[in-house]
Amino acid sequence: MVSDFSFRDTPALEALARRGARLDYLDPAALAAAQDILRVSKKMLAAFAEAFATHGLSPGRYAVLMALDVQRPSMAPSEIADRLGVTRATVTGLIDGLMRDNLVVHVPEGSDRRRKAISLTPVGEALIDAVVPDIFKRMADLTSPLSADERRTTLRLLGKIEAGLSTAGVKEKEPNA
Amino acid sequence: MVSDFSFRDTPALEALARRGARLDYLDPAALAAAQDILRVSKKMLAAFAEAFATHGLSPGRYAVLMALDVQRPSMAPSEIADRLGVTRATVTGLIDGLMRDNLVVHVPEGSDRRRKAISLTPVGEALIDAVVPDIFKRMADLTSPLSADERRTTLRLLGKIEAGLSTAGVKEKEPNA
DNA sequence: GCCATAAAGTAAGGCGCCTAATTACATGGC
DNA sequence: GCCATGTAATTAGGCGCCTTACTTTATGGC
Incomplete structure (x- = not known):
């Protein structure tokens, strides 16, 4: 599933790892999912903005x-x-x-x-x-x-x-x- | 599921109805789903932008x-x-x-x-x-x-x-x- | 020594959005 | 009849995201 960058392509999971002990209450899967959702969201919006621009x-x-x-x-x-x-x-x-x-x-x-x-x-x-x-x-x-x-x-x-x-x-x- | 405005709150389904005959090859459900997805996408991005702003x-x-x-x-x-x-x-x-x-x-x-x-x-x-x-x-x-x-x-x-x-x-x- | 190439930065511009202030008009109450 | 108050729209200015096109600066091959 597309390696994991935030909705702005910043790697949250690595940042998580780096702070592991401190943030271990966070579910990595939930985090990764959220990042993906945000990233795709941005892409969709951009795609439509472009479509509008052609008109x-x-x-x-x-x-x-x-x-x-x-x-x-x-x-x-x-x-x-x-x-x-x-x-x-x-x-x-x-x-x-x-x-x-x-x-x-x-x-x-x-x-x-x-x-x-x-x-x-x-x-x-x-x-x-x-x-x-x-x-x-x-x-x-x-x-x-x-x-x-x-x-x-x-x-x-x-x-x-x-x-x-x-x-x-x-x-x-x-x-x- | 939230009445249907585009990702910018513009009612696509009504516009569809208005042009029914001409656009009847489009699946209204697919259209409505896309609008919802885009709308929520925008909201999520805005929510995070705000979160960043607080810092x-x-x-x-x-x-x-x-x-x-x-x-x-x-x-x-x-x-x-x-x-x-x-x-x-x-x-x-x-x-x-x-x-x-x-x-x-x-x-x-x-x-x-x-x-x-x-x-x-x-x-x-x-x-x-x-x-x-x-x-x-x-x-x-x-x-x-x-x-x-x-x-x-x-x-x-x-x-x-x-x-x-x-x-x-x-x-x-x-x-x- | 010269010049194509590459990295970084500058300038200008468009879109999305906001707040605050201003202008125009409308009204209700005295 | 007149004015305080409220409301519609606009202006001014600002921040953020992002682009293209151009300039500056330094490199390194020949």
């Missing part, structure tokens, strides 16, 4: 476009921020770039003039229509080496891991307000 | 320190770059920061004066000694909700996924020269 997008830009695609015809920046789980400032930056590329426009909202609705331009819609089949195929391919059964197992296990993350020191950030 | 480190800084810890007494920047799988420019930046914080020093190498060896300072060693137990424990905890058996299963499945990444368009970058 002139980035994960963030894609996420905004997809949110708009689903929540037609428009969303307020703050809604987008909530859905993506990032700050408004981050969304402002993404929107700026998307507007520069004509993928998205600002449509003024009737009553409350603080609120500005964002919607896809025809160009943006066309891009999403072109990107989705590629990205979705890559996603499906990601888990295609797994049987339906294995997939279920993996999800169950990831669920446990995720639950562990939340209960540990890791702060939760609520997506979907 | 004044970042994933990159930690990786350099760990590499030096294992490969005592010193490494050339280029070796570090190869081990981490990043460019030398990236390593230069990381080293700069670590030197500023006195965690690492430049020790001139005898014969070849182009080559500059980097090694941990006592402060750096002390920091790593303090950080490792915390990080390793978090790693072990990550997979502790899993039984030994489940862990093996997960690794096997991740192995398949990783193999898929390499064979797909995803360019490989060789760590360990």
